[in-house]
Every structure is written in structure tokens, then in C-alpha cells.
Amino acid sequence: MILCAAVIFAASVVAETPPSAAPISRADIQQITRVIRAVTKKRILMIANVLEDSYVPGAVTGHAYELDTSTGKRTPQYIRTDLVSVYMRYTDRSHVDVYVVRKIRGRWKIESKKDWFI
Numbered sequence: 001m002i003l004c005a006a007v008i009f010a011a012s013v014v015a016e017t018p019p020s021a022a023p024i025s026r027a028d029i030q031q032i033t034r035v036i037r038a039v040t041k042k043r044i045l046m047i048a049n050v051l052e053d054s055y056v057p058g059a060v061t062g063h064a065y066e067l068d069t070s071t072g073k074r075t076p077q078y079i080r081t082d083l084v085s086v087y088m089r090y091t092d093r094s095h096v097d098v099y100v101v102r103k104i105r106g107r108w109k110i111e112s113k114k115d116w117f118i
Contacts, residue, residue: 020047022084023060031108032101036086039110042097045087050080050100058082083111090115 020029029047036044051064059078066075081103088097095117102111 018044018047018086020084022047022049023063023079023081024084028103028108032084032086035101035108035110036088036099039099040088040097043089045089045096048085048087050083050085051077052080053077056080056082 016033017026017029018033024032024047032047033044049064052059053066053075055061055078058081060081061076061078064077064079066077067073068075083100083102086099086101088099090096095115098114098116100111100114101108103109
């Protein structure tokens with residue numbers, strides 16, 4: 001019985017982990033989820049990375065670039081490891097809530113909330 005309960009609990013934890021394209025750890029994803037859950041119960045659709053044109057400390061490169069179609073030149077973009085966008089389900093499908101969440105001194109904090117039309 002205890003094993004069954006542990007398996008069910010583990011499955012529910014995995015089911016609550018939103019998909020993420022950001023280069024962050026599973027622990028970061030769980031902390032971001034907790035921060036968002038403190039302000040809303042809406043379902044998290046995904047955690048997206050944030051791109052920059054110039055280097056930011058801690059950013060990674062090699063996975064994103066901007067392509068100049070006239071010359072074929074690829075300009076690397078830098079993926080932030082301390083800043084993500086969290087997309088939330090909205091009451092209708094015409095737009096989504098987007099929380100911008102930043103990692104400051106090891107803790108994730110909501111920086112802003114936006115309402116985007118899609």
C-alpha cells in the first residue's frame with residue numbers, strides 16, 4: 001500500500017512539471033512552479049527561454065542564432081539562464097498570461113506579468 005501511494009505521488013509530481021525549453025535544472029523548474037502557484041492556480045502551459053543579442057553573465061550560446069537571409073550569416077544569440085517567461089492558460093484562447101521570472105541570488109522571483117494576445 002505504501003509503495004502504491006509513493007508511485008501515485010511521484011506520478012502527480014511529474015504531471016505537475018511544465019514543459020521547459022529553457023536551459024535550467026529540474027529544481028529550478030520546480031521552484032518557478034512554486035513561485036507561480038503562490039499567485040495563481042492557472043495551468044502553466046510552458047516555461048520559455050529568453051534570448052539576448054549580446055552576452056549576459058551565465059548565458060549560454062550555440063543553440064540559438066539569428067539568420068540574415070540575404071548573406072546567410074548566422075549571428076549567435078544568448079539564452080538566459082537567470083530569466084524565463086512562464087506562459088499561463090487564460091480563460092479564452094485569444095491570449096495568454098505571461099509571467100517574467102528572474103533568478104536573483106539563487107531564488108526565482110516574479111519580475112512582471114503581461115497579457116499577450118495571440
